[in-house]
Amino acid sequence: MTEEDVLSEFRASGALLEGHFKLSSGRHSGFYLQCARVLMNPERAGRLAAAxxxxxxxxxxxxxxxxxxxxxxxxxxxxxMGRALGKDALFLERPEGTFHLRRGFALEPGAKVLMVEDVVTTGLSSREAIDAVGREGGEVIAEVSLIDRSGGEVDLGVPFFPLVQINFPTYAEDEVPAELAAIEITKPGSRK
Known part of the structure; x- marks a missing residue:
């Protein structure tokens, strides 16, 4: 899939949002990719995972x-991704602030793990999740994501294969342009 194909999927599902967003990374942007909306259709989610x-x-x-x-x-x-690869798919949670496996999930000692994210901007959540897999006894050998928003700059410490790289500008708190600062901030991500 090309960048335009992926953006078309986001547009078709109402998942490409415009406004003033504070991303989970803490950075600000005029665009937000609401992956939950693009993935709400199982057929579309399967197509994206296969890609x-x-x-x-x-x-x-x-x-x-x-x-x-x-x-x-x-x-x-x-x-x-688990379905596309024929592998079990586990998830990490952080109810107290640090990622770990719950719900009876466990990794075999030395398990080779593919980390899967929706969007990577700074890579902070990915690095925290990769560290958690190490604490749980596994080894992350690569990461994939739907979207790389880092401009190709992110270093996760493992090979990284995003479906597409989309370079919507992001800004630190003290760099937000006046026209963006004039718009009320929305915080749609999962991190408080």
Whole structure:
């Protein structure tokens, strides 16, 4: 899928939003990709996951034991990636602020894990989730996501294969342009 194909999927589902958004990363943007809306249709979610799976090099794909994603944003695409790859899909939660497995989920010691995210901007949540997999006894061998908003700058410490890279500008709190600052802030992400 091309960037335009993916954006078309977001537009068709009302998932490409415009306004003033404070992202989960803490950065501000005039655009927000509401992945939950684009993934609410199972057929579309499966199509997107299959497109992501096709981007994973064969040598990495053949090593994957388990798919893991961080809650909340990664759960649906993580589940669909598990389906696309024929692997179990687990998710991490952070009810007390630190990611860990719950609900009886466990990794086999040394399990090779594919981390799955919806959107990566700064990579903070991804790095926290990768660290959690290590604490749980697994090893993240690669990460995939629907969208890379980092401008190709993110370093997760593992190979990263986003479906597309979309370069909507983001701003630190003290860099927000006046025209964006004039719009009321919406905080649609899962992190408080």
């Amino acid at each position: 992501i799976a096709a981007k994973i090099p064969r040598e990495i794909r053949s090593q994957i034991d388990t798919v893991v994603s961080p809650a909340m944003g990664g759960i649906i695409i993580g589940h669909e």
